[in-house]
Amino acid sequence: MSKLPGNAGVSVLGDKSLEFYRDPVSFCRQRIDKHRSRVFVSRLLNRPTVFICSVEAMRELLCEKSNQFLKDPTDLMTNVYGDTIVTTNGEEACLLRLSFTSLFTGTRLESSSDYITSVCERCLKDLSVRDQPQCGYSVFKHLGTELVLGLFLNVRAEEQPELFEEISQLCTTHWHGLISAPINLKGPLWSSGFSTALDARDKLMDIVKDKLQNDKEGFVGHLGSLPLPDSRAAAQHLLLFISALIPKALASLLTSFTLALSGNEKEETRRRAKEDPDFLHRVLLEVQRLWPPFIGGRRLADQDSTLAGFLVPKDYGVVYISHAIHRDPEVFQEPDSFLPDRWSGRNAGQEHFLCSFGNGPRNCIGPKLTNVFLKEACTYLLEHYDWSLDPPDQDLQYKWLPVSRPADPPTISFTPTGCDTR
Known part of the structure; x- marks a missing residue:
């Protein structure tokens, strides 16, 4: 058993949170080089924290020893969303997972396909007829919002535009609670960002509870019939499912996809992806590998344990960094190279080495739905458009928090393909 490389520093003065949150990728790269190890210790959120940047250690943390490293019950997600499958531990987390899995697989998943197709067509059909390049991230975020509110809340933009817009704005304000200092201050002339986010949460919960009480069809209806631990659980989870978190993650991946396949030099890659669904799958795996929408996740050591042969004392934090692991x-x-064919060669069958949406028994419960949506949206783009950066010399340097995307959202020109007769 080896001592962890690095230094946890002293309380408060040794905290590296500001440096980490400013640029988590550079933070990890510098320490990997310095310590010559992809597992090291530092101080984050004023707690000694182990940083996991290797596939081996990630699998050990999230799969083999998931019962020794728990979700933090004081996590900000709990304040913003309440007790959900994302923040609970132990038997409660297992029971919630069993209850919700049926909503994201099988016939429920199949019943969503027609709506996903219609949303993609409605949101993407006019990309080439506008007079100026499009901000891809904004287009894709709206697409994701239509998908989420329609599938999970039975609120469809074309049928209830005012309600759709109201909920969209509330979701955006609520999201800011995750990226604001958790200070709940409210006055007659000023309120903190966190306080404003909590007000938006309360308004969203009123809408959600009304839907659960009165809508008996679709996802809402099925959610209301699940055997959940208490009366609040359905509303809290529905709030999580309609949050801005999911549209932003989808927009992140679609933006990275369009950038990776942008320009005349990628014409052959676009052609292969359009004609071969298996190659498109490999492209999306490589997009997810290089540009994961979330930087990673955090756990707390419930007991003295080991990761990659290093001792991890009880109560240490552990953060896995998806960008570095991938x-x-x-x-x-x-x-660092975009090589989709690696997934049919050396890395064939190794999709479980990715952790964009977690891994192991606590991974995201909706990856199949996410994959269906991404493939539908990407197929539509490939069948109808060629595209390129406009202007071509844009700064594409990524920011990684709270969701990865270029710091300056790029603008893209879409032109109809030769087979598009619209």
Whole structure:
């Protein structure tokens, strides 16, 4: 058993949270180089914290030893969304997972496909007829919002535009609670961002509870019939499912997809992806590998344990960094290169080495729905458009928090393909 590389520092003065949140990718790269280890210790949120940047250690943390490293019950997600499948531990988390899995698989998933197709067509059909380049991230975020509110809340933009817009705005304000200092201050002339987010949450909960009481069809209806631990659980989870978190993640991945396949030099890659669904799948795996929408996740050590042969004392934090894990050179050759065919060669069958949406028994419950949506949206783009950056010399440097995307959202020109007869 080895001592962790790095230094946890002293309380408060040794905290590295500001440096980490300013640029988590550079933070990890510098320490990986310094310590010559993809597992190291520092101080985050004033707690000694182990940073996991290797596939091996990630799998150990999230799969083999998931019962030794728990979700933090004081996490900000709890304040903003309440007790949900994302924040609970132990038997309660297992029971919630069993209850919700049926809503994201099988016939429920199949019943969503027609709506997903219609949303993609409605939101993407006019990309080439507007007079100026499009901000891809904004287009894709609206697409994701239509998808989420329609599927989960039975609120469809074309049928209830005013209610759709109201909920969209509330979801955006509510989201700011995750990226604001958790200070709940309210006055006659000023309120903190966190306080404003909590007000938006309360308004959303009123809408959600009304839907659960009166809508008996679709996802809302099925959710209301699930055997959940208490009367609040359905509303809290529905609030989570309609939050801005999901549209932003989808927009992140679709933006990265369009950038990776942008320009005349990627014409052959676009052609292959359009004609071969298996190649499109590999492209999306590579997009997820290089540009995961979330930087990672956090756990707390429930007991003294080990990760990658290093001692992790009880109550230490553990953060897995998806960006670094996905570029682990022990697993991914040429880790910084966009190589979709790696997934039919050396890395064939190794999708479980990705952790964009978690991994192991506590991973995201909706990856199948996410994959259906991404493939539908990407297929529509490939069948109807070619595209390129406009202007071509834009700064594409990514910011990684709270959701990854270029710091300056790029603008893209879409032109109809030769087979598009619209």
